[in-house]
Amino acid sequence: MPPLVFSLGDKGYFLGGKRLWQYDAGQNTWEQKNDVPDALLHVQVPLVIEDEIYLVGFTGQVMRYVPATDTYSALAAYPGTDVAAGFVVNGKGMCMEADGTSWEYDPVKDSWQQKASLPPSIISMRGFSLNGYGYVLGDLNNAAYNFNQPIKVWRYNPAADQWHGLEEGYPGNGVYEINAISLEGRAIIGLGYNNGDYLATDIWRLD
DSSP, X not given: OOOEEEEXXXXXXXXXXXXXXXXXXXXXXXXXXXXXXXTSOSEEEEEEETXXXXXXETTSOEEEEETTTTEEEEOOOOOSSSEXXXXXXTTEEEEEETTXXXXXXXXXXXXXEEEOOOOSOEEEEEEEEETTEEEEEEEETTHHHHHOOOBEEEEEETTTTEEEEOSXXXXXXXXXXXXXXXXXXXXXXXOOBOTTSOBOOOEEEEO
């Protein structure tokens, strides 16, 4: 599994396998934290909600990591199969699967609820949130990788529980392993590799 990177407050995190490292930008230092428990197999998606991190595993295990105490605890299992991407919006986590199935996690109730689905057959999904909406980028039916079509972009409205496909696709050169982060009211998206398996180096901003 590729490593995962995410942030909480002014700290960055790098999760490779079971090893979790915390980066302090102010001090420019790394600190190794407690390993992810063996019961959590292959973390697929990290959901940062308030001051805690929710780690969703490949086979449905979910654990909460509390940075303040450097501790893990098991939570309600993810009810779907093979989560592919996720984001956090309005204090709740969303996880999506390649077949389009979407699930919302409520950290207060420690419960999952199925939500409106995306189109099926989305490959290499990447999720992020921006200004109260959730977004997913992905290669629908491998059209981007095989036929140089643009990566598709969908926006999720949590109030209406609706997905809306944007008319303009992602303009970048990447197809797989695209990176996306939200920062100060904008999303920064880019990198990855394209249909010739060449590394993409372009980065784009979504306001």
